[in-house]
Amino acid sequence: MEEPDLPIVYASNPFYDLTGYSPGEVIGINCRFLQAPGGKVRKAGSRKHVDQDVLRKLRKAIEEKTEVQAEITNFKKDGTRFTNLLTMVPVSWDGSHNYFVGFQCDAGAL
Numbered sequence: 707m708e709e710p711d712l713p714i715v716y717a718s719n720p721f722y723d724l725t726g727y728s729p730g731e732v733i734g735i736n737c738r739f740l741q742a743p744g745g746k747v748r749k750a751g752s753r754k755h756v757d758q759d760v761l762r763k764l765r766k767a768i769e770e771k772t773e774v775q776a777e778i779t780n781f782k783k784d785g786t787r788f789t790n791l792l793t794m795v796p797v798s799w800d801g802s803h804n805y806f807v808g809f810q811c812d813a814g815a816l
Contacts, residue, residue: 711736726783740780755779771796789813
C-alpha cells in the first residue's frame with residue numbers, strides 16, 4: 707500500500723544534519739519541500755530552482771518503480787543551496803508495501 711503523496715516515513719540523523727530540519731518537520735510530508743528556500747513547494751507548483759528534466763526523470767522512476775540517480779538542487783532549512791546527489795531505490799514486499807529508499811549526499815562536499 708502506498709501512502710498518498712509518498713511522504714517521508716523515516717529519515718536518518720545524517721539527513722537531519724545535512725538539511726537542518728528535525729523529525730517533526732519532515733516525517734509525514736513529501737520530500738519536495740527541499741526544492742525551494744523555506745520549504746514552500748506545492749505538489750503541482752512550479753520549481754524555479756530545480757531543473758525540470760531532473761524532475762521528470764525522478765517522476766518517471768517513481769511511476770515505473772525503478773532505481774534512479776540524479777543531481778538535484780535542494781535547500782537546507784536555513785536557505786543554503788546545495789547539490790544533492792540523490793539515489794532512490796524502490797523496495798516492495800508482499801505485493802502491498804511499496805517504498806523508496808533515498809540516499810542523499812551533498813555533492814559539493816565530495
